[in-house]
Amino acid sequence: MALEHSIVGDLKRINLISGKGGVGRTTLAASFARKCALAGKKTLVIELEDESGWDSPLARQFNLKHFQIEPESIETNLYGLCLSAHVGQERFLNSFLKIHSLTHMVMGNQGVKWFLDGAPAFREMGYFYHLLLQLRSDFEVIIVDLPATGHLVGLARLPNILLKMIPFGPIAERLKEGQKYFYDKTQTAAWIVTLPQTLPVSEAIELKEALTTEQIPVGGYILNRAPFNPFTEEEEMILESMSQKSHAQKLMIDLERIRRLRDAQKRLAVSYQDHVWLAAESFNPAMELKIKKC
Amino acid sequence: MLIDSIKNKRCLIVCGGGGVGKTTIAASLAIAATHERKRVLVVTIDPAKRLAEAFGYSLKDLESSGEPLALSPAVKTALNIPADASLSVGLLNPKYVLDQILEQVLTPEQATGLKKTQLFTHLSEMIYGLQEYTAYEWVTRMIQKNEFDFIVLDTPPAFHAKDFFNVPEKIKNLMESKVFQLFAPKKHTWFTTLMSFSWLEKLLGEKIFHESRIFFETFAALRTRILERCEWLSRFFSQKEVSVLAVSTPESSALFELEGLVSFLNQKNIPIESIILNQVEQKPEYQPSDYASDLESQGGLILLEKVAQIHSEQVKRAEKAFQTVERCRIKYDKIEILSVPMTYAEEGFTILSQASAALITKR
Numbered sequence: 001m002a003l004e005h006s007i008v009g010d011l012k013r014i015n016l017i018s019g020k021g022g023v024g025r026t027t028l029a030a031s032f033a034r035k036c037a038l039a040g041k042k043t044l045v046i047e048l049e050d051e052s053g054w055d056s057p058l059a060r061q062f063n064l065k066h067f068q069i070e071p072e073s074i075e076t077n078l079y080g081l082c083l084s085a086h087v088g089q090e091r092f093l094n095s096f097l098k099i100h101s102l103t104h105m106v107m108g109n110q111g112v113k114w115f116l117d118g119a120p121a122f123r124e125m126g127y128f129y130h131l132l133l134q135l136r137s138d139f140e141v142i143i144v145d146l147p148a149t150g151h152l153v154g155l156a157r158l159p160n161i162l163l164k165m166i167p168f169g170p171i172a173e174r175l176k177e178g179q180k181y182f183y184d185k186t187q188t189a190a191w192i193v194t195l196p197q198t199l200p201v202s203e204a205i206e207l208k209e210a211l212t213t214e215q216i217p218v219g220g221y222i223l224n225r226a227p228f229n230p231f232t233e234e235e236e237m238i239l240e241s242m243s244q245k246s247h248a249q250k251l252m253i254d255l256e257r258i259r260r261l262r263d264a265q266k267r268l269a270v271s272y273q274d275h276v277w278l279a280a281e282s283f284n285p286a287m288e289l290k291i292k293k294c
Numbered sequence: 295m296l297i298d299s300i301k302n303k304r305c306l307i308v309c310g311g312g313g314v315g316k317t318t319i320a321a322s323l324a325i326a327a328t329h330e331r332k333r334v335l336v337v338t339i340d341p342a343k344r345l346a347e348a349f350g351y352s353l354k355d356l357e358s359s360g361e362p363l364a365l366s367p368a369v370k371t372a373l374n375i376p377a378d379a380s381l382s383v384g385l386l387n388p389k390y391v392l393d394q395i396l397e398q399v400l401t402p403e404q405a406t407g408l409k410k411t412q413l414f415t416h417l418s419e420m421i422y423g424l425q426e427y428t429a430y431e432w433v434t435r436m437i438q439k440n441e442f443d444f445i446v447l448d449t450p451p452a453f454h455a456k457d458f459f460n461v462p463e464k465i466k467n468l469m470e471s472k473v474f475q476l477f478a479p480k481k482h483t484w485f486t487t488l489m490s491f492s493w494l495e496k497l498l499g500e501k502i503f504h505e506s507r508i509f510f511e512t513f514a515a516l517r518t519r520i521l522e523r524c525e526w527l528s529r530f531f532s533q534k535e536v537s538v539l540a541v542s543t544p545e546s547s548a549l550f551e552l553e554g555l556v557s558f559l560n561q562k563n564i565p566i567e568s569i570i571l572n573q574v575e576q577k578p579e580y581q582p583s584d585y586a587s588d589l590e591s592q593g594g595l596i597l598l599e600k601v602a603q604i605h606s607e608q609v610k611r612a613e614k615a616f617q618t619v620e621r622c623r624i625k626y627d628k629i630e631i632l633s634v635p636m637t638y639a640e641e642g643f644t645i646l647s648q649a650s651a652a653l654i655t656k657r
Contacts, residue, residue: 021312022548055554057547165505198640199344200313228607230600238592239601248588250580251601254608256638 007277007291008035010219012189014135014181015143018152019193020203024224028193028279029145030061037078041140044071044079048127048147056082058145071134081134085126092129096170124158125171128178131155135181152190153207156182156214182216189219196223196257196264205271220275221268222291227281229258236262265294295630296568296653299537300327300444304437306567307531309449309458310541311551315572319541319634320448321345321383322649328379329654331444335362335436337384338448339429348373348642349383356385360394362436372643382442384432386450391428399519400512408512411505425450426461427520430527459531459562462524537567544571544618556626568630570653571622575615575636578608 011032019025033045047058047067055065059082062074067082074080134142146152159175159182166172182188190211194204208218231239236258243252268276279291299306300323308320317338324336338345346353350369362384365375375381396405408414426449433447449458530536538559542552552569559566582589582602589598615636623631634652639645 022314022543022545024545024547026547057550060550228603230603235593235597235600238597242585242588242592248585250578251585253638254578254580254604258604260638 007032007222007293008039010189011036011141011143012185012187012217012219013139013141014188015141015219016146016152016188016190016216017143017193018146018190018207019222019224020200021147023193023195023200024279025193026057026061026145028191028222028224029143030058033078033141033143034075036141036143037075040077042077042079042138043141043143044081044134044137044139045074046081046083046131046134046142046144048145049082049084069130071137071139079139083127083130085123085130088126088128088130088133089122091133092126092171092174124154125162128155128158129174132174132178132181135178152216153210153214156211156216160214185217188217190216191219191222193222193224194264194268196226196261198260198263201264201267205267208271218272218275220277221272222277222279223261223264223268224279225281226261226278227257229261231258296323296539296632299539299567300654301330303444303537304535305433305445305447305537307447307449307458307536307538308541309538309555311548311555314541314543314548315634316541317345317448318645318649319539319570319572319653320446321349322634322646322653323539324381324383324446325373325375325646326650326654327444327446328375328381332379333382333441333443334379334446335382335384335442335444336446336448337362337386337429337433337436339386339425339450340448344640344642345646346383346385348646351383353385356383357387359385360387360390373647384436386425386429386432388425388428391431395431395516395519399516404512404515407508411509414509426458427465427523430462430530431523434523434526434530459559459564462527466521466524466528531562531564538564539568539570540566541570541572543573544575544615545573549618549622556629566629568632569622569626571619571631571633572649573636574619574633575608575611577612578605581605 017025017029033043036043047056059065059067067080069084069087071079071081159179163172163175192204192207194200204221211218239255242248276294277291278294308316310316321336324334327334343353346356350366351363362382364380364382436442436445540552540555542548582605586598589601619633632653634649637645637648
């Protein structure tokens with residue numbers, strides 16, 4: 001069996017954790033953050049606000065209801081933060097107007113508030129700036145849990161779309177600064193979490209292609225809930241041929257899970273050789289998550 | 295009970311978090327419904343390729359057609375759909391629906407002006423709730439046209455499952471907000487507002503400011519229409535003709551989201567007909583000893599041991615899933631709980647037939 005190799009060493013300063021709903025992305029983000037903090041690095045774990053006000057799934061991993069809009073200490077070396085569009089917009093105006101009372105007046109105006117909430121792209125810009133402020137800080141590791149694949153691609157595309165409309169001025173400068181962080185593969189990595197099933201794997205590969213087009217460096221794929229596979233390839237072939245002689249059909253239904261794992265590994269390896277990680281399925285939630293490179 | 299809804303209601307809304315198999319469940323329910331109703335429509339938002347293919351269409355066919363497509367007789371036979379019933383499948387195409395609304399409400403010049411703005415080009419990605427809203431528009435139209443007896447609506451993969459039900463209110467708020475008035479030509483009266491907007495103009499540059507203006511001015515023309523619909527929709531969910539189903543898997547983050555959805559719908563007085571737990575792991579149907587002699591002769595004792603390991607893992611998985619389902623039954627004791635077994639079938643046909651059988655016969 002391959003040597004256990006901690007993914008912590010491969011994480012970059014900025015880690016964008018992405019993947020479709022239900023793939024276990026939030027649990028992984030929390031687990032990475034804990035590991036980095038335990039390794040002695042000053043770590044910030046970030047989520048996007050949920051404006052409907054329900055408890056946050058990421059904060060729940062740390063027995064909290066919500067994160068705050070400023071980095072808040074959760075455990076030793078570990079901080080949590082919730083990105084807010086409104087906060088980002090306000091901070092940005094502040095940095096530009098320089099006078100707090102003026103910002104308050106502008107932001108306090110109900111019309112402006114609705115405009116910023118409702119007008120296309122302004123929400124994303126708010127997130128973008130709030131995130132940018134964190135990237136400028138002294139955190140050694142930053143882990144961002146992005147709720148849907150669309151968010152990551154959207155966030156990645158935003159600077160390009162907006163720079164076409166607003167090529168100069170203070171917004172353009174901030175957008176370019178953000179791009180510098182996002183495009184730098186020594187600093188940033190997007191991690192694509194997926195499951196060992198046909199469809200999620202296809203979607204993961206599509207996401208990687210989209211990110212590559214947007215010039216966002218991809219750290220790798222994480223195949224989550226990988227079933228335990230004790231068989232060598234030779235043994236798998238024996239089982240395969242047994243099933244073809246028809247009497248072992250029922251056994252094969254169970255082995256199907258393992259066959260899918262192999263398929264998924266192969267397809268992901270074709271898409272991004274040497275950047276596929278397995279996160280083991282665990283029956284005990286308290287058990288530490290095991291991740292190995294394959 | 296689900297079966298009563300299928301027999302008596304007009305519309306079934308299938309909601310749940312991402313990755314729980316909502317679309318598959320919606321499609322299976324529609325198939326099941328053809329045994330009770332004559333003209334069934336399933337509206338899907340984000341179908342997988344194999345699902346479209348199971349219905350005999352390519353994704354492209356569905357995407358390019360703004361109107362629902364009926365299943366062919368051959369596909370109907372394969373899915374065991376009665377000959378005298380019809381099943382149509384519609385893929386929501388927000389751009390198509392929006393274009394239709396614009397055509398109805400705006401003059402051609404207004405529509406062209408609006409479409410030319412950069413903001414409009416990125417509208418569907420950027421306006422919150424647009425996809426949901428167009429889904430409503432579409433379903434409303436389908437109901438009013440009276441071409442179908444029974445409609446199954448698959449909801450968009452939102453940030454949260456409950457966002458779908460929030461949309462009418464949010465859009466209503468946006469439409470009633472001052473933004474539209476501010477951008478309307480004759481209403482520049484307030485000094486502070488003017489001031490803040492000149493700041494905005496300076497900040498954003500002339501182009502985007504100008505574009506935003508065209509955008510909001512024209513969009514304001516749609517206001518009345520949209521407000522009417524939102525009004526209609528807020529009543530629609532609690533109507534007797536509509537049933538809401540929540541889909542989840544026995545996985546902890548999905549259940550967490552389910553909990554949020556259930557309490558949200560309770561607050562809104564929208565009753566949930568049933569909870570469907572999808573992808574429930576099953577106990578293995580064999581014993582390792584069944585194959586002991588073959589395994590040993592071909593791979594030695596070690597292979598037999600390994601198979602036993604796999605077997606016991608699957609038993610653990612199934613037990614854990616069973617306990618989760620039982621916990622749900624206790625927790626949501628007033629709601630019907632249905633479970634759909636985990637499947638490893640590759641064929642869309644098989645997946646749909648298995649799921650619809652599990653939903654309808656197991657009771």
